[in-house]
Amino acid sequence: MPPGCRTTLPPGVHGYVMQRNRTGGLHHRPGDEDGCLDISARPSQGHEGWRTPTLEDTDLPPIPSESITDYSQYGAIAHRENMARPGVDDIDTDNDPDRKQGSHDHDDEAEKPKDLSWKQRMQHATWAWFTLTMATGGIANVLHDVPYRFKGLYTIGLIFFLLNIVFYLVIWAMIITRFVLYPWTFKASLTHPTESLFVPAFAVSFGTILINIVEYGAGEVGAWLHRTVVVLFWIDCGVAIGLSIAIYLILWSTLTFTIARMTPVWIFPAYPLLIMGPHAANLSDKLGGAMSQAIRIIIAGFTIQGIGFLVSLTIYSAFVYRLMTQKLPAEPLRPGMFVSVGPSAFTVSGTIGMAQNLQKVIASSPTYEFMDVPGLLAARILRLCANWMSLWLWGLAWWFFFISLLSNAQCIRTDHRMPFSMTWFSFIFPQTALTTATFAIAEAFNVNAIRVIGCVMTVILILAWAVVVACMIRAIVNKQILWPEKGEDKTEGGFKPIQRTKTNQSRQEAGSQA
The missing domain is CATH 1.50.10.150 (Voltage-dependent anion channel)
Structure with a gap:
């Protein structure tokens, strides 16, 4: 275990969860030693370092109930400490579909027109x-x-x-x-x-x-x-x-x-x-x-x-x-x-x-x-x-x-x-x-x-x-x-109309040229 990480759990417990690498864009915070498992972050499918339990996990030694209680208490304390630190989000939004979707929603909200002619509204009939x-x-x-x-x-x-x-x-x-x-x-x-x-x-x-x-x-x-x-x-x-x-x-x-x-x-x-x-x-x-x-x-x-x-x-x-x-x-x-x-x-x-x-x-x-x-x-x-x-x-x-x-x-x-x-x-x-x-x-x-x-x-x-x-x-x-x-033609499930996709691609090309 890396130095600086204190826990009441036995060493064998750490075999149940893989360590998660931190993203390069995040700043180091006091108390966050490199290699420590950030158990305050909610597990999300697609996070690097998290894995789905397999059948082989049943061969591992069972976790004592006291250790589980201590582990939960440690997680609650770490969660409160992280919530108290403003301005830092430890979740990788590139790998988190919920956060990623939320960012796209803000972008879409900014792109929504305020007024359209009836001719333009017919596009959504x-x-x-x-x-x-x-x-x-x-x-x-x-x-x-x-x-x-x-x-x-x-x-x-x-x-x-x-x-x-x-x-x-x-x-x-x-x-x-x-x-x-x-x-x-x-x-x-x-x-x-x-x-x-x-x-x-x-x-x-x-x-x-x-x-x-x-x-x-x-x-x-x-x-x-x-x-x-x-x-x-x-x-x-x-x-x-x-x-x-x-x-x-x-x-x-x-x-x-x-x-x-x-x-x-x-x-x-x-x-x-x-x-x-x-x-x-x-x-x-x-x-x-x-x-x-x-x-x-x-x-x-x-x-x-x-x-x-x-x-x-x-x-x-x-x-x-x-x-x-x-x-x-x-x-x-x-x-x-x-x-x-x-x-x-x-x-x-x-x-x-x-x-x-x-x-x-x-x-x-x-x-x-x-x-x-x-x-x-x-x-x-x-x-x-x-x-x-x-x-x-x-x-x-x-x-x-x-x-x-x-x-x-x-x-x-x-x-x-x-x-x-x-x-x-x-x-x-x-x-x-x-x-x-x-x-x-x-x-x-x-x-x-x-x-x-x-x-x-x-x-x-x-x-x-x-x-x-x-x-x-x-x-x-x-x-x-x-x-x-x-309407029923809104962007969903990864589907985007052709015209909108082309517009986004052209913006990216224009940005790269600039």
């Missing part, structure tokens, strides 16, 4: 903006399924449907403007660890609009609309399958995610698949006598719905594992927990709707046989199985809903902070699926109490939609969104 249209279209879908009808309810739903189309076109204009003015942001949006997860939101919004077209337009316009929506259904099938595969492949080949940062938003690339069941259910109900066409649509919808749910089920397990090992997500990420409600809820509403329509379609031709079974009997069996299977999934959706609700309720307290982001629309869209699933269960089992619960949920959803939209407008005015380092 991310794919997550399509969550607005997902929520608005979901409200229109819920209003169409309300079992207790009154005069004007159709008109209210139609207003939400038309408003959703306007939102959809405006958001596309914002996204296109961003990519035209800042072309490098297109690739960055596909490889960003957060924004890339929201790319499929435009396809989910497109599918929701197609569902609303069937609900509010079929029988009101003409026969040409039936042919159009059938073609659009098959296009939507191709887009949903291709996009979900492409996005997951891009994520898996360009990014590395950690379980500590996992949220149900990882399910988002599968969401285009999850609305194909409800789409097929609504469309097959409007085709009338086109039995073969309706059956093909139901089979396709059920198949794609199953793919989406099973993919989501695998991510469910990762999410539960993350909760067991890392506790709840950070408060700004908790609205995304509601995304876990969607897969089960969409599957319930789609499966029950398709099974019900299959019976209607087959009953129109009593002599029809389905898979070598009399058609009407086969349809009844399938409907019975679908209804009972859906009870499990409906219960699972409610379970995730209450987990998400109570987790977010903790953030209501005054000492907590949840800044607005576009993921707040997760308060709306997955719950619209849960509401339509509740109506489907009530219809399948003819329970009026469940219908009333669905109606209450509908009123709450409309109020929540209005609150979130108001918060969105307020966030735009207060520069909380559409602003550098404020």
Whole structure:
């Protein structure tokens, strides 16, 4: 042991911790003899001199309990002495990611602009903006399924449907403007660890609009609309399958995610698949006598719905594992927990709707046989199985809903902070699926109490939609969104946009030349 280091520990204890070399930039302080272990410094992964315990450590002699107590007391005294010495930080910020990140935060704060034009703010119009249209279209879908009808309810739903189309076109204009003015942001949006997860939101919004077209337009316009929506259904099938595969492949080949940062938003690339069941259910109900066409649509919808749910089920397990090992997500990420409600809820509403329509379609031709079974009997069996299977999934959706609700309720307290982001629309869209699933269960089992619960949920959803939209407008005015380092395109996880990286490199080159 170097001279000047006094400790009551036996010499063998020093074999458990490797000595840490001091950085060259630090000044020598009285009492800090070279080679002494500075036990006041908190261990941080990446510090030179600290090591991870290995299996060989179990072969070392045990530390007496008295020595551990003395060691802890010595560490507390040294910590107080070091805290009393002003101006010296014994932590190597180059190797400490927390300190290093803190220094970068100060640099970023200094670089943040005070004012930007709307043209410049369009650079931060991310794919997550399509969550607005997902929520608005979901409200229109819920209003169409309300079992207790009154005069004007159709008109209210139609207003939400038309408003959703306007939102959809405006958001596309914002996204296109961003990519035209800042072309490098297109690739960055596909490889960003957060924004890339929201790319499929435009396809989910497109599918929701197609569902609303069937609900509010079929029988009101003409026969040409039936042919159009059938073609659009098959296009939507191709887009949903291709996009979900492409996005997951891009994520898996360009990014590395950690379980500590996992949220149900990882399910988002599968969401285009999850609305194909409800789409097929609504469309097959409007085709009338086109039995073969309706059956093909139901089979396709059920198949794609199953793919989406099973993919989501695998991510469910990762999410539960993350909760067991890392506790709840950070408060700004908790609205995304509601995304876990969607897969089960969409599957319930789609499966029950398709099974019900299959019976209607087959009953129109009593002599029809389905898979070598009399058609009407086969349809009844399938409907019975679908209804009972859906009870499990409906219960699972409610379970995730209450987990998400109570987790977010903790953030209501005054000492907590949840800044607005576009993921707040997760308060709306997955719950619209849960509401339509509740109506489907009530219809399948003819329970009026469940219908009333669905109606209450509908009123709450409309109020929540209005609150979130108001918060969105307020966030735009207060520069909380559409602003550098404020949205889903912010620098995180080591990811930096190309343009910003080039700017930093040019500054370094200019400094070296000077």
